[in-house]
Amino acid sequence: MRLLQIIDKYHDGGGKERFLYDLTQKIRANDSETAVICLDYSGTSIWGGEIGCEMMTFDKAWRDNVQAFKPDALLWHVSPNTTDEVKELALKYPLFSIVHNVTCPAGTRLFRDKDEICMCSTGLKCMVNWYVRRCGINKAPKEAFRLFKKSQATHDLFKQSKAIYVATQAMKQSLEWEGIDPNQIKLFDITLGSLTDVGPINNVTRQDTILNILYVGRLSYNKGVQYLISAISELKTRGIDIACYIVGGGWYEDRLINLVEDKELRQFIHFIGKVDSVKIKQYYQNADIVVVPSIWYEAAGLVVPEARQAGKPVVVFDSGGLSEWSHMMNHIYVAKRKDSFDLANTILTAKEQRHTEYNDNLFRTMYTDIYQDLLEQDCENYL
Numbered sequence: 001m002r003l004l005q006i007i008d009k010y011h012d013g014g015g016k017e018r019f020l021y022d023l024t025q026k027i028r029a030n031d032s033e034t035a036v037i038c039l040d041y042s043g044t045s046i047w048g049g050e051i052g053c054e055m056m057t058f059d060k061a062w063r064d065n066v067q068a069f070k071p072d073a074l075l076w077h078v079s080p081n082t083t084d085e086v087k088e089l090a091l092k093y094p095l096f097s098i099v100h101n102v103t104c105p106a107g108t109r110l111f112r113d114k115d116e117i118c119m120c121s122t123g124l125k126c127m128v129n130w131y132v133r134r135c136g137i138n139k140a141p142k143e144a145f146r147l148f149k150k151s152q153a154t155h156d157l158f159k160q161s162k163a164i165y166v167a168t169q170a171m172k173q174s175l176e177w178e179g180i181d182p183n184q185i186k187l188f189d190i191t192l193g194s195l196t197d198v199g200p201i202n203n204v205t206r207q208d209t210i211l212n213i214l215y216v217g218r219l220s221y222n223k224g225v226q227y228l229i230s231a232i233s234e235l236k237t238r239g240i241d242i243a244c245y246i247v248g249g250g251w252y253e254d255r256l257i258n259l260v261e262d263k264e265l266r267q268f269i270h271f272i273g274k275v276d277s278v279k280i281k282q283y284y285q286n287a288d289i290v291v292v293p294s295i296w297y298e299a300a301g302l303v304v305p306e307a308r309q310a311g312k313p314v315v316v317f318d319s320g321g322l323s324e325w326s327h328m329m330n331h332i333y334v335a336k337r338k339d340s341f342d343l344a345n346t347i348l349t350a351k352e353q354r355h356t357e358y359n360d361n362l363f364r365t366m367y368t369d370i371y372q373d374l375l376e377q378d379c380e381n382y383l
Helices: 015-029 062-069 080-089 125-132 141-160 169-177 225-237 253-262 277-286 303-309 322-327 340-353 370-378
Strands: 002-010 033-041 054-057 073-077 095-098 163-166 185-187 211-216 242-247 269-273 289-292 314-317 332-335
Touching (some): 002 080, 015 033, 033 062, 033 080, 054 062, 080 141, 163 169, 211 225, 211 277, 211 303, 211 340, 225 253, 225 340, 253 269, 289 303, 303 314, 303 322, 314 340, 322 332, 332 340
Parallel strands (some): 002 033, 002 073, 033 054, 073 095, 095 163, 163 185, 211 242, 211 289, 289 314, 314 332
């Protein structure tokens, strides 16, 4: 089987890129062949070595390069930026789609005026909400309209897909809001079988009583770090000795730093910036609790199983598919979305239960193995 994977950009650091890397290793280990084509890429070795397959870009010779590879099928890691190329390729090869994020024009399903979740299908009203409900990130009308048309093109391509893979029930629901046939949609294990046993909590041994909180991810409005900062403020008012480490970077960082200073928390909240995978492991090792406070309609959030594999309890907001991890792993604690007071309470609950006796891992085989399903069943039906 020869599988051509399509992604918009391949850079070190993103969850979608990490999944593609892991899937590529599994494909190669099962004696199949794969290649990746993208708009551009930089490093590909952050997760343990070079990706180990041909990397192509959509340059002037891309059609010839694809033809030379002779793919049996396409696996599209969905992005609005590659719809034109995928539309052309889907005329020649069977198309299978993996949806990593919501597919509305804004890509978040979040009304930032009141931090509410949008449950509407993509339509002309999106152009109004882009500015009135602030679901867009202050982009020019021309760019807003471009993304609106790209969202429509994405949904048209779904209708051409032989199968659509999503990681959570929440993502399945988001596609159904867009009018996608639920019979096309399949749930798959986004960890690719790596969570057979996440093990007990790895408590940190140290002399001080400081509670170390860790956030790992992009610093954008929809990631909800502003709510974590407010929760830290609440915990300080209760006399909790606490330190919070924020690992990552992004456009919202300056505003978050200003919020920390306004709340006089600068000595308790530390902005680390972007770090490589080796250093991230050290931050996980030193953490007591990892917090994922996303307020947008997050698909799954690979940082959650990553943190549990590091032996850490995880607190998440009930947003998108994040809460579904609590049905698959132990020591996942769910707080009410956009509620800093409940987030603070849930952090304390996680703190108290860190030393409880280990129970069997809750991971369920409730999802399909995307490799086996795609290559041994779905593809064979169309070849």
